[in-house]
Amino acid sequence: MTQPIINIYRTIEEAFYFDNSQMNRFYSFNGVQLLPFNETKYVQVTNTPDGINLEDWTVYAVDMCTGVKTNITPSFSVQSLTNSDNGDPQFYWSLTNVQYDFGMNLIYLEIHQSLGETFYSTPFLLTNDENEKTAQFHYKTKRTDTFQSIGFQTWFRQNRKQTELTTYYEASTKHTVTQAVKVNKISxxxxxxxxxxQLILLTDVLENPYLYINKVRASLYEAVEIPEVTSQENFGSIKFNISFNYKDIFSGNYVTPATPIVPDYSSLHYSLIDYYTL
Incomplete structure (x- = not known):
């Protein structure tokens, strides 16, 4: 499965870590942007070292500039449970219809348990500012995976058309004929x-065989090249071409394949029944 774009860790140091160069002097981190009041779920899977369990949780959105904490527990839920490759317990979680707009300040999630650990997410934006320059992606690697969903600051620029032609000589008419054999309409x-x-994470999402952009089935048309930095910055931008299938609209199915036992994913507790897997 695709690794999480927003991951959850046990320490702020882990959550805020990024690969840096001693040459960098200019930074940008505003790439992942979720929209408030969005009824379409944003869904991510955890890849927390040593696994993660939650019991009776409270979730705060913390403004990284002011330190102000806002309780968004009603918008946070656990979608389904899974395991990492080494067997550690992980889960898919979601944010839906967050009732607050945090502007262009980065936030992170602080997840408390009444009796237990506190967890921290990687930073992201949660705002309607310049929402016309964002897109929501639903994606998964295998048919049996659960769909993940994320928002990135990326937007439609133009429609394109590419036509492949074949040319042959028609003996009966003594004319050279040019005919289209393949037509691709690309956005x-x-x-x-x-x-x-974050650009690398975006390309990871785009390369998924099951991909929807703004709820329309999409396929990456050609490979995307990550730009080389030219000075002392850690950032860049990319262009990418998408082929859409407008007859295939995302259905909102987040359910993993049926299991003999139906878990409840209660916020109060997890039991063995919740972690039952085939």
């Missing part, structure tokens, strides 16, 4: 400036 998208790490 070009552009990203806003974001860190190279």
């Amino acid at each position: 070009k998208f552009m990203s806003e400036i974001m860190s190279i790490e």
Whole structure:
């Protein structure tokens, strides 16, 4: 499965870590942008070292500039449970219809348990500012995976058309005939400036065989090249071409394949029944 774009860790140091160069002097981290009041779920899977369990949780959105904490617990839920490759317990979680707009300040999630650990997410934006320059992606690697969903600062630029032609000589008419054998209608998208790490995560999403952009089935038309930095910045932008299938609209199915036992994913507790897997 595709690794999480927003991951959850046990320490702020882990959550805020990024690969840096001693040459960098200019930074941008505004790449992942979720929209408030959005009824379509944003869904991510955890990849927390040593696994993660939640019991009776409270979730705060913390403004990284002011430190102000806002309780958004009603918008946070656990979608389904899974395991990492080494067997550690992980889960898919979601944010839906967050009732607050945090502007252009980065926020992170602080997840408390009444009796237990506190967890921290990687930073992201949660705002309607310049929402016309964002897109929501639903994606998964395998048919049996659960769909993940995320918002990136990337937007439609223009429609394109590419036609492949064949030419042959028609003996009966003594004319050379040119005929289209393949026509591709393509939409070009552009990203806003974001860190190279976030651009790589964006391309990871785009390369999924099951991909929807703004709820329309999409396929990456050609490989995307990550730009080389030219000075002392950690950021760049990309252009990418998408082929859409407008007959295939995202259905909103987040359910994993049926299991003999139906879990409840209660916020009060998890039991063995919740972690039952085939």
